[in-house]
Amino acid sequence: MHLRPGTVDFGCRFTDLCSSLKVEIDSFSGYRIYPSKGKLFVRGDSKVFRFASSKNASLFLQRKNPRKIAWTQVYRRMHKKGITEEVAKKRSRRTVKHQRGIVGADLAAIAAKRNQTAAVRSQQRLAAITKAKSEKKEKEGTKTKKPAASKAAHAAPKVSKQQMKGGKGGR
Amino acid sequence: MIGLKGKLNVIDNSGALLVECVNVLKQKVNNGWGSIGDEIVCVVKRARPIGAAAAASATAVKVRRGDVRRAVIVRTKKVVRRPDGRFIRFDDNAAVLLNNKREMLGTRIGGVVSADLRMKGWGKIVSLAPKVL
Numbered sequence: 001m002h003l004r005p006g007t008v009d010f011g012c013r014f015t016d017l018c019s020s021l022k023v024e025i026d027s028f029s030g031y032r033i034y035p036s037k038g039k040l041f042v043r044g045d046s047k048v049f050r051f052a053s054s055k056n057a058s059l060f061l062q063r064k065n066p067r068k069i070a071w072t073q074v075y076r077r078m079h080k081k082g083i084t085e086e087v088a089k090k091r092s093r094r095t096v097k098h099q100r101g102i103v104g105a106d107l108a109a110i111a112a113k114r115n116q117t118a119a120v121r122s123q124q125r126l127a128a129i130t131k132a133k134s135e136k137k138e139k140e141g142t143k144t145k146k147p148a149a150s151k152a153a154h155a156a157p158k159v160s161k162q163q164m165k166g167g168k169g170g171r
Numbered sequence: 172m173i174g175l176k177g178k179l180n181v182i183d184n185s186g187a188l189l190v191e192c193v194n195v196l197k198q199k200v201n202n203g204w205g206s207i208g209d210e211i212v213c214v215v216k217r218a219r220p221i222g223a224a225a226a227a228s229a230t231a232v233k234v235r236r237g238d239v240r241r242a243v244i245v246r247t248k249k250v251v252r253r254p255d256g257r258f259i260r261f262d263d264n265a266a267v268l269l270n271n272k273r274e275m276l277g278t279r280i281g282g283v284v285s286a287d288l289r290m291k292g293w294g295k296i297v298s299l300a301p302k303v304l
Contacts, residue, residue, distance in 0.1 A: 036256025042246075042304050044262040046283045 026052040028060045030073025172249040173205040179213070179244065179266040182284075183277030186233040187268060189217040190242060205244050207251050208291030210269070213242050232276045234268065240276070242266040243293055245284040245300075259285060259304070267296055275299075 024033040027049040039057055041049045051057035059069065066072040076082060101107040116124075173179065177192040190213035195205040205211050215238040234240060246265035250258040261283070268276040275296065284300040297303055 039250065039258045039260060040304075042259065042261045042283055046302055046304075048304060 024050045026050055026056050028056040028066050028072065029069075031056070173209075173211060173244055173247065173264060174203070177205075177264065178216070179242070179264045181242070181268060182245065182265045182280055182282040183267045183275065184279045184281070185268045185275075185277035186221065186235075187215045187218045187238070187240075190214060190240070190266060190268070191216050193239070196241075206249070207244050207247055207285045207287045208293060210241055210243050210273070211266070212239065213266070214239055232270075234276065241269045241271060241273075243269055243288070243296065245288060245296065246282075247285075251285065251287055253287070259287075261285070 021035065023035070024038075025031065026033055026038070028051060031052040033050055033052045038050060038052045039054075041051065041057065041060075043049065049060065051060065059066075066074040067078055069075055099107060099110070101110060173192050174195065175192060179190050179192065181187040181190055192205065192211045192213050194201065194212040195203055196210040196212065197203060197205075215234050215236055218234055218236045218238075221233050221235070244264070244266050246261040246263060248261060248264055250260045252258055265282065265284075267280060267284075270276055278299075280296065280300045282300075283302045283304050284296060286297070286303050288294075289297045289303075
C-alpha cells in the first residue's frame with residue numbers, strides 16, 4: 001500500500017478510504033470506472049457523481065442531458081441500440097393452472113369422477129334409482145306390517161306432516 | 172486550497188455561518204494553502220443572531236460576528252487525492268469551528284464531511300457527521 005511519508009501504517013485507517021476493489025459506473029455515460037481512475041464529485045445536496053474521465057465530468061457540469069448525447073448508455077438504452085441479444089433471451093411467463101384436491105375428495109377421486117364415460121354414469125344413475133325404489137318399497141312394507149301397534153303414532157305424525165306439507169303447498 | 176481571504180461555510184451549530192480564512196496553520200509553513208483536515212485561523216463574517224434565551228443556555232458556545240477563531244477544513248472544491256488514486260471534490264468549501272485546544276465548539280454537524288479527516292486525526296468530527304464521503 002502506498003504510504004505518505006511521515007504517516008504510520010495503521011491498516012484500519014486506510015480501509016474506509018480504499019474501496020478500490022469495486023468497479024463503479026459513471027454517472028453520466030454509464031462507463032465502467034476502474035479503481036484509481038476518474039473523479040468523484042459530491043454535490044451540495046450530498047448526491048455523489050462519479051466520472052470516468054474529464055469528458056464526462058465536463059459535460060455533466062455543462063448540464064448536458066445524457067439522454068441526448070449519442071455515445072452514453074442512457075441514450076443507447078433509450079434508442080434501443082444494440083439490444084437485440086437481450087430481446088431474444090426474453091422468456092414468456094405464463095401461469096400454469098394446477099389441479100388441486102379438496103378435503104372431501106382427493107385428486108384421484110376427482111379425476112376418476114371426471115373421467116367416467118357417459119354410459120357408466122347413466123348406469124350408476126339407474127342403479128341409484130332402482131336402489132332408492134327398492135328401499136322405499138321395503139319401508140312401505142315394514143310400515144304396513146305394523147299397523148295395529150303404532151297406527152295412532154304413525155297416523156299422528158303422518159297427518160301433521162301432511163298438514164305441514166299442505167300448508168306449504170297452499171302458500 | 173483555502174488561503175488568505177478564502178471563504179468557508181460553517182456546518183456545525185456554533186452559530187457562525189460564514190468564516191474567512193486569515194492564516195493556515197501548518198507545521199513548517201505559516202501561510203500557503205489549506206486543504207481538508209488542515210487547521211486555519213479565521214474570522215467570523217456572518218453569524219446566526221443570538222437571542223437572549225440562547226445566550227443563557229449552555230448547549231454550545233455561540234460565536235459572534237468578528238470573532239477570531241480556529242477551524243478545520245472539512246470540504247473543499249479543490250480535488251483531494253485518496254490513497255487508492257481517486258479524486259474527491261465537493262461543491263463548496265466548508266469548515267467546523269474549533270477552540271485553541273483543537274476541540275469542537277459546536278455539538279452537531281449538518282452535512283457531508285470528507286473521509287480524509289479521519290486520516291488527519293479528526294476522528295471526533297467524522298463520528299459526529301451525518302454522512303462521510
